[in-house]
Amino acid sequence: MARKVALITGASSGLGVEFARVAAREKFDLVLVARRLPQLTALAQELSSAHGIEARVIASDLSRIGAPQELFDALQARPPSILINCAGFGDSGAFLDLPLASATGMLELNCRALLELCWLFGRGMRDRKEGRIMNIASTAAFQPGPFMATYYASKSFVLSFSEALAHELRGSGVTVTAHCPGATATGFAATAGVAGSRLFQQQKPADAATVALHGWRAMQAGKTVAVQGVMNKLGAFGVRLSPRKLVAGLAAHLNKPG
Ligand SMILES: NC(=O)c1ccc[n+]([C@@H]2O[C@H](COP(=O)([O-])OP(=O)(O)OC[C@H]3O[C@@H](n4cnc5c(N)ncnc54)[C@H](OP(=O)(O)O)[C@@H]3O)[C@@H](O)[C@H]2O)c1
Structure with a gap:
């Protein structure tokens, strides 16, 4: 039987690498996407020789207008049955003191590219009555985050959008999962300036491998929202019961240097 394809964005580092490792172990052929080609190529070689799968790499800046469509066009011969939208980044500091381009670029990648890929690949999945989409949100999705204002807001978008899309696709054979990790050891903290x-x-x-395995299992079980870790689950539940000003203050405290 022909192997199915898993498309993973952000596969040059961190969680994306670990999602690719799980998918390869599960005998999916891979399409690995990010900007850094050498990292993608090294991972593809490692996983194809270890697991006997095919791994294709596509270097793309997904925040560029048109990049998601180009990726979709390149995969028409073998569309993916799994889409993992993992590419994303954050920044930190007072919103008005950060470059505007960082905030708008974040929305382009974390929100617009993710949304476009869901639309482009989701329609084919719906027609085939089979597919799994996993969008990487964050525990940041559950509250406002002063000093990481744009990042938290972008992840709120990912969570809300994914939950709504999951609802619309109920019974279609396609599931949508918003995966919500907490702080995880990847390149994220250094890029965002929050180490x-x-x-x-x-x-x-x-640990990124543990977090990725949790997300993969939740996606395969068709869960709509999956928060990784007991403390993170408690936190996500707790903010629902707490005044918004209080949780914004707590997030501000956590986002400042320790
Ligand atoms: N680590 C955490 O604490 C944490 C917690 C919750 C949620 N998350 C989320 O998890 C996801 C993965 O992040 P990570 O923690 O694994 O961080 P990471 O190690 O920094 O990985 C980020 C990935 O996104 C890719 N990427 C960045 N800009 C891109 C662009 N313009 N076009 C295409 N790919 C791009 C990067 O590849 P290139 O640089 O090669 O393009 C890299 O592969 C993100 O959505 C992040 O918000 C992380």
């Missing part, structure tokens, strides 16, 4: 924040300093960040 020294209380959030990353006060507890040991989770």
